Structures are given as C-alpha cells and as structure tokens.
Amino acid sequence: MIINAVVSVDTCNQPLQCVDVPIPEPGEREIRIEVSHCGVCHTELDEIEGRSTPPLLPVIPGHEVVGRVDSAGRLATRFRPGDRVGVGWIHSSDGSEQENLSPDFRATGRDINGGYAEYMTIGEDYAYLIPEQFSDAEAAPLLCAGAIGYRALRLCDFSDGQRLGLTGFGGSAHIVLQLARHLYPHSRVYVFARDESSRRFATELGADWVGDTQARAPAALDAIIDTTPAWTPVVAALENLAPGGRLVINAIRKEDADKSALNTLSYHEHLWMEREIKSVANITRRDISEFLPLAAEIPIQPRVHVYSLSDANQALVSLKRAPVRGAKVLRIQSSP
16 A cells, blocks of 8 residues: 555545555565554654655555564574564664664655555664564554653653653553553553543543543643644643643644644743653654563553555544544454
8 A cells, every 4th residue: 555645634535545566675684574464653644644745655654564574685684584573663764872863764654665565674673573472463553652652651751659641542642551550550640532432441441530632630740641643732731731740742743723722822821830842753773672572561452453454544534533442453464
C-alpha cells in the first residue's frame, strides 16, 4: 500500500493505493524482513495529509513493523534467518545519543519505504528482537506507540508518588498507563479523553480518575503527557499543571482545526510558576531497546484491532474519524 499523493482523510476514503512492487534487496549491512504485522499510527495521517510530507512520493508507509528475517546482506551478522524482529520510526541516523534530533535521522515509512508491504529492508542496527511473550499483532504497537510513550514518560522527569496526567487515550496512552502503573506504583494517574468509550477504557485499565479533555482534575498534576493531534488539550493540560509541572507533547505534528484555542493561552494562568512544555522528537534505538524487555517484564497487554493489509484505508479512515480504543494493526501475512 503506497502514499501516492497528499489528500485529506476527512474527505478521501482511499488515501492509499494497492500496487505491486519488486521485492527489495538488502544492502551489505541490512536485513530483509518478511512482514507479518504493521501497526497503524496517527503519523501516517500526518504523512498522507501533508503535515509531515514524505520527501518523495510514492512511498510505502508503516513504522510499527513485526516479521521474520528473510535474508541478510554480506556484512550483516546480528540476526539469523527466521529471527522475529521489529522496526520502529527510526530507520537510520548518526548513532549518537541524540540521534533522534540529528539531521541524519530517517523515518521508516516516510523517508524510506516501510511496513505496509510484504517485505522491507532495514539496517541491522535498527532492528530489535521481539520478546516471546507477545504475538506479532500485540508487538506491533510496542515499536512506536509503546516505545515513544516510554520516551515521553522519561522526559516527564517524574518520581513515584507524584501525580501523572494523560490527555488523549489511544494507542500510545493505553500502553503508558500500564507502564506508569508498574514504574510508579504509588502515583495516581488521571486520564482526559473526549469520548465516553475512551474514558471507560481508561477506567478498565486502572486510571484513578477520568474526565473530559477540558475537565479540571481534582488535584494539580506534576506531569501530563499529551498524545492528541489537537491544540485544545494543550491549553487544558496547562490549566491542570501544578507549579513546576511539565507538559510533554508526544506528537510529530499538530493539526490546525482548533489552533484558535491558543488564543486563550494566558501567561499567568497557564505558564507562570515555572510550568514547562517539552516536545517529544522522534525516537532512538535506546528507547526501543530498553522498552521491549520492560514491556515483557510487566507484561504490557496491548489492546489491538486487526485489519488485513487490503483494509488499510479503512483502518486509517477509522483512526481519523472515530473514537480509538487501543491500537490498530494490519495483518500483512499470517504468522508462522
């Protein structure tokens, strides 16, 4: 499935096209993966709708990839044929500690073909063994929604016993809630979501309090992670921050539909008293490498809704227009 043009998923029901392409050949230090499943991420909507436009079209999207090593380049030695591996948003970079900020950063499924396909290639340093506790479908959202949520939680500079907020409750936040429950057992977690079904889902997973996106929590929060594509939750989150609190915005792009909400921003009410806003920019190998074994230890239980590859457009349209419960995943081909 390819992105062939920038379109609005508000009005276009078929943003991707199904095409046949040659099976890619791995480079010297690359592996080729026979893809089993690939997660569906809001970042694909950013690519399709032009907020994070791929540098060249057409391109195969998809960056929450799980499959088996099919073949390897001459100098690739980390994996053996048949190993079950995953690929995340980072396709390649400079290998530094801040590789997510480097101009050399290349994104899977945007800058280079990704996992909405039967085969893909990746440098061996940017593939990760999948813990046996997870099925292929369950593992897919861990590669981005989970790992980037792990990064966002680290950036909160959070301590056990403090109060954490999550605004938006989709593919990433439902994993972060489980992660926070494990890492910070004495902390209370507050969830803000726009629809009742998401609020019920958060309660099922153990949230201490749930409310509407613009609700006021019963206590000021030390940190809040925003996983939405909108601006209204940003302003509402700042209203809920305690003095010295930090809002971490976990999004590649924000949409413009409610950008006017920023006109209500007040320095005194929202930012004063050393409140902070920090963005999450991409992801590193460290994030994925640390998160996957931690997810297995907990163990995280991703909730997934599986579609066939041929139904990728349906999955994307639903992600754009309907309430989200857990993560959406494409079944590319049956797991062995």
